[in-house]
Amino acid sequence: MRLLDEQAIEDIAVGAAVLGTGGGGDPYVGKLMALQALKNNGPIKMITLDELDDDAFVVPTAMMGAPTVLVEKVPSGKEIFNSVHNLEDYMGKKIDVTMPIEAGGVNSMIPLAVAASLGIPMIDADGMGRAFPELQMVTFHLFGVSACPMLVSDEKGNSIVFKTVCNQWTERIARAACSEMGGSVMDAIYPMSGAEVKKASIPGIVTLTEEIGKGIREAKEKGKSPIDVVLEITGGFEIFKGKVVDIVRKTQGGFVRGESHFSGIDEYKGSSLELNFQNENLVAIVDGKVACSTPDLIAVLDAETGHPITTEGLRYGARGVIIAMPCHEHWRTEIGIETAGPRYFGYDFDYTPVEELVAKNKAGE
Amino acid sequence: MRLLDEQAIEDIAVGAAVLGTGGGGDPYVGKLMALQALKNNGPIKMITLDELDDDAFVVPTAMMGAPTVLVEKVPSGKEIFNSVHNLEDYMGKKIDVTMPIEAGGVNSMIPLAVAASLGIPMIDADGMGRAFPELQMVTFHLFGVSACPMLVSDEKGNSIVFKTVCNQWTERIARAACSEMGGSVMDAIYPMSGAEVKKASIPGIVTLTEEIGKGIREAKEKGKSPIDVVLEITGGFEIFKGKVVDIVRKTQGGFVRGESHFSGIDEYKGSSLELNFQNENLVAIVDGKVACSTPDLIAVLDAETGHPITTEGLRYGARGVIIAMPCHEHWRTEIGIETAGPRYFGYDFDYTPVEELVAKNKAGE
Numbered sequence: 184m185r186l187l188d189e190q191a192i193e194d195i196a197v198g199a200a201v202l203g204t205g206g207g208g209d210p211y212v213g214k215l216m217a218l219q220a221l222k223n224n225g226p227i228k229m230i231t232l233d234e235l236d237d238d239a240f241v242v243p244t245a246m247m248g249a250p251t252v253l254v255e256k257v258p259s260g261k262e263i264f265n266s267v268h269n270l271e272d273y274m275g276k277k278i279d280v281t282m283p284i285e286a287g288g289v290n291s292m293i294p295l296a297v298a299a300s301l302g303i304p305m306i307d308a309d310g311m312g313r314a315f316p317e318l319q320m321v322t323f324h325l326f327g328v329s330a331c332p333m334l335v336s337d338e339k340g341n342s343i344v345f346k347t348v349c350n351q352w353t354e355r356i357a358r359a360a361c362s363e364m365g366g367s368v369m370d371a372i373y374p375m376s377g378a379e380v381k382k383a384s385i386p387g388i389v390t391l392t393e394e395i396g397k398g399i400r401e402a403k404e405k406g407k408s409p410i411d412v413v414l415e416i417t418g419g420f421e422i423f424k425g426k427v428v429d430i431v432r433k434t435q436g437g438f439v440r441g442e443s444h445f446s447g448i449d450e451y452k453g454s455s456l457e458l459n460f461q462n463e464n465l466v467a468i469v470d471g472k473v474a475c476s477t478p479d480l481i482a483v484l485d486a487e488t489g490h491p492i493t494t495e496g497l498r499y500g501a502r503g504v505i506i507a508m509p510c511h512e513h514w515r516t517e518i519g520i521e522t523a524g525p526r527y528f529g530y531d532f533d534y535t536p537v538e539e540l541v542a543k544n545k546a547g548e
Numbered sequence: 549m550r551l552l553d554e555q556a557i558e559d560i561a562v563g564a565a566v567l568g569t570g571g572g573g574d575p576y577v578g579k580l581m582a583l584q585a586l587k588n589n590g591p592i593k594m595i596t597l598d599e600l601d602d603d604a605f606v607v608p609t610a611m612m613g614a615p616t617v618l619v620e621k622v623p624s625g626k627e628i629f630n631s632v633h634n635l636e637d638y639m640g641k642k643i644d645v646t647m648p649i650e651a652g653g654v655n656s657m658i659p660l661a662v663a664a665s666l667g668i669p670m671i672d673a674d675g676m677g678r679a680f681p682e683l684q685m686v687t688f689h690l691f692g693v694s695a696c697p698m699l700v701s702d703e704k705g706n707s708i709v710f711k712t713v714c715n716q717w718t719e720r721i722a723r724a725a726c727s728e729m730g731g732s733v734m735d736a737i738y739p740m741s742g743a744e745v746k747k748a749s750i751p752g753i754v755t756l757t758e759e760i761g762k763g764i765r766e767a768k769e770k771g772k773s774p775i776d777v778v779l780e781i782t783g784g785f786e787i788f789k790g791k792v793v794d795i796v797r798k799t800q801g802g803f804v805r806g807e808s809h810f811s812g813i814d815e816y817k818g819s820s821l822e823l824n825f826q827n828e829n830l831v832a833i834v835d836g837k838v839a840c841s842t843p844d845l846i847a848v849l850d851a852e853t854g855h856p857i858t859t860e861g862l863r864y865g866a867r868g869v870i871i872a873m874p875c876h877e878h879w880r881t882e883i884g885i886e887t888a889g890p891r892y893f894g895y896d897f898d899y900t901p902v903e904e905l906v907a908k909n910k911a912g913e
Contacts, residue, residue: 269711273638341717343725344709346634352706356728360708363724 194396207287248367409489559761572652613732774854
């Protein structure tokens with residue numbers, strides 16, 4: 184068990200936004216919630232999977248919806264607790280521990296706020312090791328855990344319990360409800376035992392995001408490039424450096440979908456990159472060739488500061504370094520690729536691990 | 549308490565479809581469910597409001613969605629019981645009595661099937677005295693009763709509990725979910741005490757629909773016009789007789805909306821009628837003048853048999869008599885008109901009771 188302070192929250196927010204691959208919500212809004220909870224309730228206890236009791240009642244907490252919405256429809260702060268408490272009532276037991284479902288600006292922060300406010304620990308693990316747009320895209324799902332009973336609540340006070348036949352139906356119906364509720368809701372989802380969490384989650388992800396954030400923060404004083412630091416920690420690759428020349432973004436059906444185009448600078452001059460996203464970055468195409476695809480991670484970092492730029496934060500003229508990072512091995516299984524690979528999102532090509540693509544594209548030069 | 553047999557079900561189905569004003573679902577599908585339940589479980593007990601215990605746990609049961617959908621997506625028969633039992637689990641008590649929420653082909657029949665199958669009585673009362681398209685359009689709502697906790701279930705096995713801040717939000721969110729679940733679902737809604745039902749429902753409606761159905765059935769052998777019989781029982785008015793010359797129907801957002809146009813026959817030759825509907829008939833316009841509007845009732849009866857024709861059953865060339873019937877006085881209050889009057893549905897005129905419109909239009913001739 185260790186205690187997370189203000190600096191840890193700042194670092195986690197930055198690091199989670201890197202693994203958030205453009206999605207997962209605006210770090211600013213989520214961070215405010217976590218910092219406020221910390222201020223009111225003192226440091227946050229974080230435990231490792233080893234420290235987790237097999238019988239513990241674990242409830243991941245998260246925001247669902249289009250990150251673009253959250254920038255304008257700020258949470259009241261109460262809705263996540265409505266979801267947790269209504270789930271407790273529904274299941275007839277008290278939450279022991281919470282955890283993030285994914286890395287990302289908002290969704291790395293909400294469990295911190297919940298843990299601080301309820302005085303419970305948070306687990307150093309999540310269900311993605313990155314961010315993904317749909318709720319069945321979690322390692323819990325890959326291991327057969329049900330998202331239900333799932334509780335969603337909005338800032339108006341509306342609350343819904345879902346009990347569905349499969350996680351894909353939870354996604355469909357909850358997404359439709361979320362859309363009608365204003366485009367973003369807070370949920371208590373994938374209630375699990377500690378034993379299930381140990382089997383089905385990605386360990387150490389909070390510590391990893393903290394390291395990434397800290398690495399970016401300290402790079403300058405250590406005379407290092409923050410981009411290099413991120414690549415070192417994540418085992419990633421720089422795949423492009425460019426200037427945003429076009430962005431198409433559409434908030435629709437509870438998602439923000441679109442693509443952005445970068446024109447190469449420095450050693451990439453003359454090349455172009457197309458980035459496709461659905462909340463999160465899904466596919467990066469450099470000069471017509473796939474350079475990285477989901478479930479591997481694609482992040483846009485500010486060329487100067489190394490800070491991650493989210494889907495909704497991308498602006499015309501922004502200079503970014505586009506990096507690719509290998510996903511957790513859970514995603515590279517048959518069911519993992521079926522659940523979150525390029526074909527699921529409608530792309531007509533098979534998944535190739537990013538390190539192979541990098542080697543191939545290098546050999547082809 | 550009296551027992552309802554097969555003949556009663558047949559009559560109620562016909563009579564409820566008259567008060568269903570074009571909506572409430574296809575009587576055929578609902579009737580099959582009720583007849584099957586009767587066959588399996590024996591006659592259905594129906595009690596009056598006077599016989600209802602103030603402390604009874606009453607759960608109205610109904611179908612939600614576009615009636616056009618139900619013609620193709622036939623219920624599995626299990627979903628309504630999933631809704632009832634999940635509501636029982638949620639509220640921690642067993643259902644004592646059920647009742648219809650509205651008159652209409654399907655929704656007059658479902659409570660019969662539930663009562664027979666569960667061996668509980670049904671109340672001779674409903675929440676509309678007609679059919680309406682949205683779930684807050686019930687007298688329960690006018691008297692401040694909450695639709696929640698509301699349970700909806702689909703034929704796949706998905707089930708949702710809604711707990712909202714107001715009935716309009718229940719309608720919005722449940723409608724969106726219903727639409728995603730395939731366009732029709734079964735629900736257990738407006739759970740109430742017997743005392744609340746006594747205050748907030750329209751009494752005697754099942755008996756009234758049975759009388760209407762029986763009247764239509766027996767008219768021929770009594771040498772009477774079935775249309776006249778219906779007008780006599782309901783205190784209604786014939787406002788048109790014509791042939792369908794055009795129908796526009798669109799199933800959208802969980803509703804079927806549209807309009808049908810009739811060209812006058814017999815004494816109405818040279819006149820035309822436009823009928824606007826959203827699941828139910830809302831406004832009838834004869835030669836450019838409003839002849840009847842919601843919350844008063846507009847029904848299309850087959851010119852020969854007197855049988856009601858639903859919104860989805862209307863066909864080009866069909867000959868119908870269009871009748872108007874005064875609604876229950878609960879709908880003629882300020883909140884009643886606000887909830888289900890013409891302005892709610894986007895029409896730019898005030899509600900005038902149908903008997904006044906008939907007198908005015910007659911005087912203007």
